[in-house]
Amino acid sequence: MAMKQLYQARDSMEAHFLRNLLEAEGITAQVMDEALTHTAGMLVGAVYPTVWIDQADWPRASEILDQFKRQGPHHAPTPTWKCKNCGEIIEGQFTECWKCRTPRPDSDDPSESIMGEPIDPTLQADLPCVKCGYNLRGLTPANRCPECGLPILRSLLDALRHGMFGNADEVDRVAYQPFESASRSLGFPADALLLICRAWMQSMQPIDPRPADIETDPGLCAERICTAVRDLAIDDFGSAAEAKSVFKGWGIQNSGDIGRIVEALASAQLIQLEQPQVVAHLNNLCSLNDMFP
16 A cells, blocks of 8 residues: 655654554554654754655545644643663653553553653763863763763763764763653753753854854843854754744744743753743743744
8 A cells, every 4th residue: 555644753752652543543654754853953854753654644634634633732641651672761741652662551550650750861871072082971961071060961962963872872961862852841842952052152152252152141142042042043944944844843932932941951851041031031022933934
């Protein structure tokens, strides 16, 4: 039977959520391009997971997709659960582990129950500091290198950008795992958090600060963050229109959402928020249309 693409998802969680909805109605669905999404926030022409169905199921599947879109992007039920076979943290809407297909444990059993504990943000593999080569394993991205003082997040993002991790499992374990807890609590995908992290580093902790970059006024800092987010998004996705479309898919509607992400990143020990007032200025700074006119 010929397969046809039904939907391009914003992340793996959304793709598998839609697939489960389809299969609950007797429609066989497959998630494709999933392995490529881990570098989506770092490359021009990003690739996102897609949901494919048999062409014969298109009419019924389209009806389910329309209902799925009307419900909005952040309706995954909670809490999450942990696969007893591979240890993967799974969103509550899934009845089996997306990674190894192990069924969800009985929620009545407290020893294997659904859970939602935060993910350990410490780096779980060797990561050399890009400035001095110090091994950053065991530290959190919000820290600085104990040898030279460079923000660890810069080394992590640099390693992602240059493909230093050997395979998708290592990317998950080293780079994405620290972002997953914040991603779950916010409803924004990890790729969105990674892009905001890159903008934060560029605007708040540049390698070679110019006089204007040292400005500490919270309002000006908030403007610099939004400018960096816009510039990075256009650079990554090729145009302002495409960047705007991706942000809509992520559920980011305005600078206030960026502020929420910044707060969550700081809470998850991924960045250092030395000026909490910056978030207040982000709340009412601009809309998505202002960022990408």
